[in-house]
Amino acid sequence: MTRTPLTDHVTVEEMTDSHHGLDNDCPQALAGNLMRTAMKGEEARAILSAHAKQDCRLLGIRGYRCLAENNACGGSEFSAHMEALAMDFQPDPDLFELRAAWDVLRNHPTFMLDVDQLIIERGCLHFGLPTARHNFIPRHELRLDADVNGRRTYPLFGIWTAPHA
Numbered sequence: 001m002t003r004t005p006l007t008d009h010v011t012v013e014e015m016t017d018s019h020h021g022l023d024n025d026c027p028q029a030l031a032g033n034l035m036r037t038a039m040k041g042e043e044a045r046a047i048l049s050a051h052a053k054q055d056c057r058l059l060g061i062r063g064y065r066c067l068a069e070n071n072a073c074g075g076s077e078f079s080a081h082m083e084a085l086a087m088d089f090q091p092d093p094d095l096f097e098l099r100a101a102w103d104v105l106r107n108h109p110t111f112m113l114d115v116d117q118l119i120i121e122r123g124c125l126h127f128g129l130p131t132a133r134h135n136f137i138p139r140h141e142l143r144l145d146a147d148v149n150g151r152r153t154y155p156l157f158g159i160w161t162a163p164h165a
């Protein structure tokens with residue numbers, strides 16, 4: 001299996017492999033976004049590792065989705081994954097429950113500054129960076145997941161605000 005480093009701990013393959021047998025290579029025009037998203041993933045890893053006082057691997061990383069991939073995995077119509085501006089991952093389950101990791105990230109003084117959405121999404125954490133659709137302005141949304149009559153929903157938990165100095 002080819003492993004092409006994108007950042008220290010994130011590979012191109014993790015960020016672009018299809019889970020549905022599709023051609024899901026990231027277009028060159030989105031390469032900068034893919035890198036930025038991977039760097040943000042490194043930031044999440046560093047924050048979680050500092051909190052756990054040991055290295056917190058990020059498992060099950062997923063990033064870019066072309067339209068067909070997004071449709072195949074039931075992503076939302078305007079998913080930031082399609083702009084290579086979102087990442088899903090599972091923090092090392094020996095170190096964090098999903099909700100605990102979500103809490104660490106949202107309570108960090110600066111992690112959310114440039115995050116559009118932080119979501120517990122289908123057994124993963126998802127962060128999205130601001131997209132053109134919202135004029136590249138982060139909405140700072142904190143969302144959890146919930147089953148409503150068998151349908152997965154992501155109700156708004158709150159809007160992150162920067163801690164007061």
Ligand SMILES: [Zn+2]
Binds near residue numbers: 081126
């Ligand atoms: Zn996602």
